[in-house]
Amino acid sequence: MLSNTGNFLLLINIFLSFLIIYSSLKCLKIKNNSIFKNIYHISLLQSTLVLICFFTLTSAFIVSDFSLITVYQNSHSLKPLFYKISGTWGNHEGSLLLWVIVLTIFSFLFLILNKNHPKNYRLYTLIIQNLLILGFLLFIIFNSNPFSSIVPIPKEGLGLNPILQDPALAIHPPLLYIGFVGSSIYFSAAMASMISNYSGSLFAQSIKSWVLISWIFQTLGILVGSIWAYYELGWGGFWFWDPVENASLLPWFAMTALLHSLLVLEKRNTLYFWTIILCLMTFTLSVTGTFLVRSGILNSVHTFANDPSRGIYILIFLSLMIFASIYFLFSKYKPTNDLINANSKETFVLINNWFMMFYLITVLLGTLYPIFTDAISNNKISVGPPFYNSVIIPVVIAFLFFMAIGPQAKWIKNKFSNLKSILLVLSGAIIINFAIVYFFKSYSLISNLILISSLFLIMSSIFDFFKKSRLSFPRIISHLSFGFLILFIGLNHNFSVEKDFNLKLGEAKKIDDYEFALLDLKLSQENNYKAVVGKLEVNNSNTMKRRILYPEIRIYDNPQTLTYEASIQTNFLGDHYLTMSNIDRSEYYNIKFQHKPLMIWIWISVLLLSFGGFLSLFKNAKNN
Amino acid sequence: MQKIIKSLIVLLLIFTLLIFYNSLNRETNYSTEYLVGNKLAKINLKSFHDNKIYTSKDFKKSRYTLINFWASWCAPCRIEHPYLMQLSKEKNLKILGVNFKDKRINASKFLNELGNPYYYMAKDTTGKQSVNFGIYGIPESILINNETIVLKKFVGPLNEQNLNDIKEIINSL
Numbered sequence: 001m002l003s004n005t006g007n008f009l010l011l012i013n014i015f016l017s018f019l020i021i022y023s024s025l026k027c028l029k030i031k032n033n034s035i036f037k038n039i040y041h042i043s044l045l046q047s048t049l050v051l052i053c054f055f056t057l058t059s060a061f062i063v064s065d066f067s068l069i070t071v072y073q074n075s076h077s078l079k080p081l082f083y084k085i086s087g088t089w090g091n092h093e094g095s096l097l098l099w100v101i102v103l104t105i106f107s108f109l110f111l112i113l114n115k116n117h118p119k120n121y122r123l124y125t126l127i128i129q130n131l132l133i134l135g136f137l138l139f140i141i142f143n144s145n146p147f148s149s150i151v152p153i154p155k156e157g158l159g160l161n162p163i164l165q166d167p168a169l170a171i172h173p174p175l176l177y178i179g180f181v182g183s184s185i186y187f188s189a190a191m192a193s194m195i196s197n198y199s200g201s202l203f204a205q206s207i208k209s210w211v212l213i214s215w216i217f218q219t220l221g222i223l224v225g226s227i228w229a230y231y232e233l234g235w236g237g238f239w240f241w242d243p244v245e246n247a248s249l250l251p252w253f254a255m256t257a258l259l260h261s262l263l264v265l266e267k268r269n270t271l272y273f274w275t276i277i278l279c280l281m282t283f284t285l286s287v288t289g290t291f292l293v294r295s296g297i298l299n300s301v302h303t304f305a306n307d308p309s310r311g312i313y314i315l316i317f318l319s320l321m322i323f324a325s326i327y328f329l330f331s332k333y334k335p336t337n338d339l340i341n342a343n344s345k346e347t348f349v350l351i352n353n354w355f356m357m358f359y360l361i362t363v364l365l366g367t368l369y370p371i372f373t374d375a376i377s378n379n380k381i382s383v384g385p386p387f388y389n390s391v392i393i394p395v396v397i398a399f400l401f402f403m404a405i406g407p408q409a410k411w412i413k414n415k416f417s418n419l420k421s422i423l424l425v426l427s428g429a430i431i432i433n434f435a436i437v438y439f440f441k442s443y444s445l446i447s448n449l450i451l452i453s454s455l456f457l458i459m460s461s462i463f464d465f466f467k468k469s470r471l472s473f474p475r476i477i478s479h480l481s482f483g484f485l486i487l488f489i490g491l492n493h494n495f496s497v498e499k500d501f502n503l504k505l506g507e508a509k510k511i512d513d514y515e516f517a518l519l520d521l522k523l524s525q526e527n528n529y530k531a532v533v534g535k536l537e538v539n540n541s542n543t544m545k546r547r548i549l550y551p552e553i554r555i556y557d558n559p560q561t562l563t564y565e566a567s568i569q570t571n572f573l574g575d576h577y578l579t580m581s582n583i584d585r586s587e588y589y590n591i592k593f594q595h596k597p598l599m600i601w602i603w604i605s606v607l608l609l610s611f612g613g614f615l616s617l618f619k620n621a622k623n624n
Numbered sequence: 625m626q627k628i629i630k631s632l633i634v635l636l637l638i639f640t641l642l643i644f645y646n647s648l649n650r651e652t653n654y655s656t657e658y659l660v661g662n663k664l665a666k667i668n669l670k671s672f673h674d675n676k677i678y679t680s681k682d683f684k685k686s687r688y689t690l691i692n693f694w695a696s697w698c699a700p701c702r703i704e705h706p707y708l709m710q711l712s713k714e715k716n717l718k719i720l721g722v723n724f725k726d727k728r729i730n731a732s733k734f735l736n737e738l739g740n741p742y743y744y745m746a747k748d749t750t751g752k753q754s755v756n757f758g759i760y761g762i763p764e765s766i767l768i769n770n771e772t773i774v775l776k777k778f779v780g781p782l783n784e785q786n787l788n789d790i791k792e793i794i795n796s797l
Contacts, residue, residue, distance in 0.1 A: 297647045311648040319641050326637065330630050368640070375646045381755055500697060500730070502737070564699075581699040586706075590699050 006147030009053035070146040076159040086170030093146035102181040124192030162556040168228040179218025180286035190279035204265040216613040223606040243298040247289030254282040257356035280325040348406030400453035404460035429455035457483035478612025485605035497595040502588040515539040551580035575599040672745035686718040695726040696734035704781035712741035716794040720744040
């Protein structure tokens, strides 16, 4: 029943996409500046039906309808309701429906919210967006249909991977999808802009809010993913330069560059083609990331069951997208003589773009290089954190300095009248840095430079706050929080403490300033897993503080899996992080304890960063 | 000039897409099952204790060698350690332990505490050498014969079943 409903809705949606494209083409031939009413209606109907289609799948998960293969493979009747619901997008097929939701809703909203822009531009955007929607709907119907049924109907489902049964991971995909699938709308708008010759600052205004929305959600999506990795994977790290993490970071770099170049296009009417390239690049990178993850070329927790036909389809789709973009770009490209003064705000925005491109290319190379060497020379190599850290970190230092100075520059022609105050702030940053070194301990030159540059950015932003008008408030918040983010990551990295040892029940051990005791072990039975819960006492002889931590070893039934749950105590100064794992045929448990200073401030900085984006969105919406 | 740049961009994109297409039909990057039955490529491992370099020649002496990749920071390595201790008593087998991305002092502590099953000990501080063995995570173990042909590969901690498999192979003749 649900299978038929779902399939029927998918087919109707394909029909509606064709209808929208047909009506839009018809409307383009008519010479007045208004769009047919029925195009609005069909678009609204399309968004509504896609949502209903999604809720049909969600209800199949809620009632555990195992006649659907997707539900059978990814759910279980004993799973808590919350994870039954999040299971809808916790798999390949269901997540594609979420893709289509974002594509259609953005398409509809762009249509109705941009009424003051020319008809042709809006219609071409709608046509291209619907071609994308069609591509994904056909992919769903022919290759990855979440409504495929199974006969005979199994009595019980296979369950959802336990490490995916987590609140953070339930909201991580929707956030990220709004981010990178949302970028499709300015991909379509950029194509439409080239086709309909609608360029310049008005074009910039039409997409600015969409770029901001996708950037905010992409930032939040990456944040939630990192928080999950931090407490769930049990290593105490939050960024691993895993190829799949990189796949989410690549569009983020492109979006960030785009946000900045849009400022120049809006204010000074230059850098049009560069902005178009960034628009096209963002969504292309998003689809490339999807291809790499879904085709199984990259292996990770994100890899759903491998199926090469899936990869072929996305690859064809990606190729069509790339060549269509290249075709329009090359045929419309006119070399422009953008005269930009070397000392002006425009130059500083361009510098931001160069840095972003540098990060993007570095991460892209690091991610693709192993695939290339494997294909060309059969040589399997892995590119790990040392590569990214050594290439990216030194460049971040210069980046932070430019980020602090850039916003002070004026449009067109700038004079650095405030050199004195810059030097003052810089000396302040250096003094604070050495105070940190003096009071805590010494660390490397590069750490010193990271701290100095981030403090410089923080202090400059704070000064700015008191000097500038309310208008630059969103920018100040974002730059300030980025400075804080790098500062806290730097401090966290330098002052983390890690202890690794074995303990048995009733035993105590003293290591440096810490004393650990395994006081108790309890067996607990939860709804969908059993757990061995340890009670560990941690005493710090320096601060005279006593803490009790409860790490768990969980045994999930469906599918049978063992997971180690970290026990984390968070406060404003730092996290105490402890994991416990059993040692086979031994009464000892392996304990890994970490003290990670200022952890929560890393998360707060990223939240604040996206809040800056949100304020900017609000300001932009109010102005237009 | 502009034409050349445009053609180069198109060529680069086509090349990338072709590589993607090619990768689809390959073994997944990390699957190393293909190693079984093949001779190990050049072995070049630094000794854990001194400046000696282990090469294929060193493994000719024993009929079978189990190459085990481990580290003190790796919790599953502790789980498999008792099995390695059992295997170290086998006559036909010598175990080479490759200490992976580890600190010397922690590694020594680990062995003092749990026992040392290794006949040879090598180190791979950067993790680069292990890539040649198709290692992407630890623990992993590779069973080879005296001609350095891979007989079996074990991904993840060794278990009772693996222990019996190894014993069966090394005692078969």
